[in-house]
Amino acid sequence: MSKLKTMTLEWTGESVIFIDQRKLPTQEIYVECETYEDVYVAIKDMIVRGAPAIGASAAFGYVLGAQKFNGAFDSAEGLAYMEKVKEKLASSRPTAVNLFWALDRMHRTFESFRNEPDVVKLLEEEALKIAYEDIEVNRAIGKHGAEVLRDGDTVLTHCNAGALATVDYGTALGVIRAAVEQGKKIKVFADETRPYLQGARLTAWELMKDGIDVTLISDNMAGWVMKKGWINAVVVGADRIAANGDVANKIGTYSVAILAQKHGIPFYVAAPLSTIDLNTPTGDEIPIEERSHREITHVQGVQIAPDNIKCYNPAFDVTPSHLITGIITEKGIVRPPYDVELKKLFE
Ligand SMILES: CSC[C@H]1O[C@H](OP(=O)(O)O)[C@H](O)[C@@H]1O
Numbered sequence: 259m260s261k262l263k264t265m266t267l268e269w270t271g272e273s274v275i276f277i278d279q280r281k282l283p284t285q286e287i288y289v290e291c292e293t294y295e296d297v298y299v300a301i302k303d304m305i306v307r308g309a310p311a312i313g314a315s316a317a318f319g320y321v322l323g324a325q326k327f328n329g330a331f332d333s334a335e336g337l338a339y340m341e342k343v344k345e346k347l348a349s350s351r352p353t354a355v356n357l358f359w360a361l362d363r364m365h366r367t368f369e370s371f372r373n374e375p376d377v378v379k380l381l382e383e384e385a386l387k388i389a390y391e392d393i394e395v396n397r398a399i400g401k402h403g404a405e406v407l408r409d410g411d412t413v414l415t416h417c418n419a420g421a422l423a424t425v426d427y428g429t430a431l432g433v434i435r436a437a438v439e440q441g442k443k444i445k446v447f448a449d450e451t452r453p454y455l456q457g458a459r460l461t462a463w464e465l466m467k468d469g470i471d472v473t474l475i476s477d478n479m480a481g482w483v484m485k486k487g488w489i490n491a492v493v494v495g496a497d498r499i500a501a502n503g504d505v506a507n508k509i510g511t512y513s514v515a516i517l518a519q520k521h522g523i524p525f526y527v528a529a530p531l532s533t534i535d536l537n538t539p540t541g542d543e544i545p546i547e548e549r550s551h552r553e554i555t556h557v558q559g560v561q562i563a564p565d566n567i568k569c570y571n572p573a574f575d576v577t578p579s580h581l582i583t584g585i586i587t588e589k590g591i592v593r594p595p596y597d598v599e600l601k602k603l604f605e
Pocket residue numbers: 307308309310416417418419420423424429430456494495496497507508509573
């Protein structure tokens with residue numbers, strides 16, 4: 259009997275089952291993770307991806323780690339073991355701060371209750387709270403964000419910040435879903451988002467399943483559709499927001515933000531407070547993950563570039579805060595000056 263089941267993941271109580279996002283949209287295949295090491299691989303290999311989804315997945319991975327420990331949690335060995343579980347999961351991907359936020363929260367819970375006989379059950383409850391809170395938070399982001407979309411607007415989005423990037427509902431796509439639920443007619447242009455194609459494979463798939471009008475474009479078409487006057491707003495997700503409002507998001511987001519500024523189009527970032535990292539002063543300090551060159555030289559296993567070609571494959575870029583019209587959070591829309599306004603969210 260599963261305790262949580264969404265499009266992205268299912269928590270069974272002794273395993274977490276992911277839809278394998280690498281195989282979408284042509285195959286709906288599921289991967290069951292029974293150990294924290296399995297969850298580490300699922301995050302690293304992007305079976306599951308998207309900042310909030312990564313955080314919740316790591317939280318369940320932490321529980322799986324605790325379930326496998328047979329010693330005394332209140333011993334030095336028990337603490338060392340759970341620190342090892344946390345560090346392993348934390349080493350899966352470096353950019354999305356939600357991963358570290360979720361693991362810190364789980365480890366704080368462990369440290370508070372490791373002398374309790376039911377500490378593992380308390381950890382499972384905390385992981386489920388993280389997951390269910392994410393769904394609520396995304397709906398709140400959607401409600402606030404829908405205010406900036408008018409009936410008849412066309413929105414451009416980049417990558418996938420939808421239900422598949424979260425526990426459910428999505429952040430950027432949550433804004434679009436909420437506007438549609440309010441009865442607004444919204445059209446979407448989705449960037450395919452090379453090289454991993456989250457837009458083509460995931461955003462297009464999600465929005466078509468919802469019956470939302472979506473047009474797929476290659477990334478190099480974004481400027482042209484803006485120039486033609488077809489785009490009223492841009493809404494994207496985020497993987498880490500620095501204290502000054504600089505935003506790390508999927509590679510290509512910075513280019514879209516520059517184009518939006520050039521064409522006088524509002525550029526919004528939709529993200530939960532768990533993506534805001536006040537300990538990182540600016541975007542310059544955000545670690546940018548570099549991934550396998552094969553993601554560029556092959557598409558679904560088909561080679562499209564010469565053998566041994568040099569590649570550079572940063573999975574993210576940083577959009578400076580001055581290009582961002584507003585940051586849509588569960589507490590409302592934050593506008594500049596971000597260094598002041600972001601802090602207020604946590605007061
Ligand atoms: C709602 S966060 C989604 C965010 O995560 C994606 O990265 P990845 O697919 O590499 O995990 C992308 O940056 C999205 O905007």
